[in-house]
Amino acid sequence: MTRAITVANIGGPRLTLGFERFERLDLDRHQAVHGRLSLPPLDDLVKMCEQVDMRGRGGAGFPFARKLRAVAARVVHPSADQAGLLPGERGETRRPAADAVVVVNGAEGEPGSQKDKVLLGRAPHLVLDGAQIAASALGTQRIVVAVESDEAARSVRAAIGERRLAARVVRLTERFISGESGAVIRAINGETPIPPGRKVRAAASGVDGCPTLLSNTETFAQLAVLTSLGPDLYASAGTGEEPGTTLLTIGGTQVVEAPYGTPLAAVLEHCGVPPGPGVLVGGYHGQWLGPAGVGRAVLSRAGMKAVGGTVGAGIILPLAEGTCPLGEVTRIASYLAAQSAGQCGPCRLGLPDVVRAMNALTDGSGSADDVRRAAGIGRGRGACSHPDGTARFVLSAVEAFAADIEVHRGGGSCGLPVFGVLPLPVPDGSEGRVAIDWSRCDGHGLCAYLVPELIQLDRYGFPVVLGTDVPSWLEKDVQRAVAMCPALALRMTGDLSGTPARRS
Incomplete structure (x- = not known):
């Protein structure tokens, strides 16, 4: 990692257990801290995930049990019929269970996210435990770990060697869209690592055209913790509706494990980070919260939704005092436009128009309506979610910084420089x-x-x-x-x- 990343926890560690003693948990240390690997059968694993409503931690929050069932529905496995297959899938042609693939998506294309790099670098065996649990339940040994960081790749390779595990590491080019599931699958298959342009479910046709279970790094680590603790103890943290903990990246340099239900203001206070004029939650496809929203926000899907925000991939970026909010937003909007795959109209034409509208808003010659119009043209029509996510980021900024917009319109500037406090890759x-x-x-x-x-x-x-x-x-x-x-x-x-x- 190029920047010094600090790791902390609120309310007790789970994913970060042992971090206070060890810089990295090798196999012996991992087993001493987390215990030996347990491999429950598919139906038991699905029930555990459903009992705690385990969701993916990559941003979309998709139920993990449904992913397991979707892959199980497409392979011949003795316990597949006991796992509650998805409707309409019993008559489909199935592949041998050994053909199924488990993919750990460690591609953190977002500059503000560090949690997966921390997990892969410091607790690789916890992640591999989760991948092996899922693979065993599906009846396969095919595991692929996709990473962008050199440090993470070295750590995972060393862990695979310690376990003598039949898994491989695929290195990806670091781009914002590289973590999109379709882009990861294409990269593993040796194709151009961009979203495929049409919706293809990995469970139906993923790596080498085989049924593929793909989820992000933290999700597999959470699966390992759930299997180790059991549903009841796992649910002793968090809320009744959203049990457990999650990892957050604060300001791009601090990784914090916190239970669901923790007030956002308490997380920021714990990290020593003031909220400033606004806080971006959910990363560069997320939404801005003003000071009032930050004060009411609770770390959960429901809690964030109540104030117009999202947990997303756990990226929290407070905007520092003294920098121009509109300038910062325009800077990131330009980066997002350049990071698209450039394969559809909403990206190639729509996003540059959004940047032009934001530039005009920043220099006082444009209006918020111009930005809304530009951002709305391509919404829902992109080949992937990138234009919609970028539009959400920009539109929420227009609402959160309405007072700043009026200052710019009156004088062409708010008088503040753009320090570039929101992280971008080098x-x-x-x-x-x-x-x-x-x-x-x-x-x-x-x-x-x-x-x-x-x-x-x-x-x-x-x-x-x-x-x-x-x-x-x-x-x-x-x-x-x-x-x-x-x-x-x-x-x-x-x-x-x-x-x-x-x-x-």
Whole structure:
């Protein structure tokens, strides 16, 4: 991990048990802390997950028992008929159970998330326990762990070696959309790691076209804890409707395990982080809460929904005092537009329009209605959830920072700089980048219009390069902007070719 990540807990550790004593739990330490692996049969495992209403921790919150049943419905397994198969699936052709695949999705494309990297780096055996529990219940030994971090990959490989487990690690290119389930499956299959453009259920056709159980890193760790504790003890933390704990990443640098039902304000206070003018909950596809909403928010699906927020993938990003809220939101909107797969109209055309509307709002020449109009055009029509998530992020900001918008409209600025406090990835040089020759630049601003995903204008009309790598789908637009720059000040550096997924 490139930044120092602190780990803490509220109300007692479960996933983070042993972290206070060990930097990393090898197999012996893991077994001493969590006990030896228990492998319940499929029907028992499904019942346990249903009893505590276990949900995925990757953002969508899909019931894990339903995923298990969906995969079990498509394989020949002695206990499959006891697991409550989904309606209409009994007549489908089934594959041998050994063909099924369990995928641990450790691809944290979001710059503000660190929890999965922490789990894979410090408690890899807890994650592998969960994967092995699910695989055993389904009657397969095929386990794949998809990761982006070099450190996480090394940790998982070492853990696999200690366990002598028949599992493999697949390295992914770190991008915002790389954690989308379809993108992960495509990467494992050796294809371009972007969402497939059409909805394909992994349970029906995933890795190598086989039934695939895919969930994120924390979900498998939670499954291991549930199996170890049992449903009753597992439910002793959290709320009656949402038992257990969850991991949060606060401000991009602190990972906290907290029980459901904990007030959001208490989590921020525990971390020593003031809420500032607003708090983003759920990450860059999440929603902004103003101070009043933060004060009422409770860490749970129902509690967050009550104040217009979401738990999502557990990413909490408070906005610091002294930075321009609209400038920060526009900066992230530009990043999200550049991070799309560029394979459908809402991404290729709609998201740049959203960025232009946000730029106009920031310099005082636009309106909130312009942003709403731009964000609403492509909603529900994208090839994946990226345009909808980006629209949700921007529209919630328009509501949360309404007073700031009026200040900008009155004076063209709120007078505050944009410090860039919301985290963005550091480009690794694997793709090309945009650069400006300042001895030539005259501030024409054409480049910001042609590639708003990569370039914005400051208050004086001069371009500001966001510093992100150029995705392959934007290469032609960048080349056109370079060719059309009146002062010949714009240029490209580095290699304009994507980096494929790496296997091991």
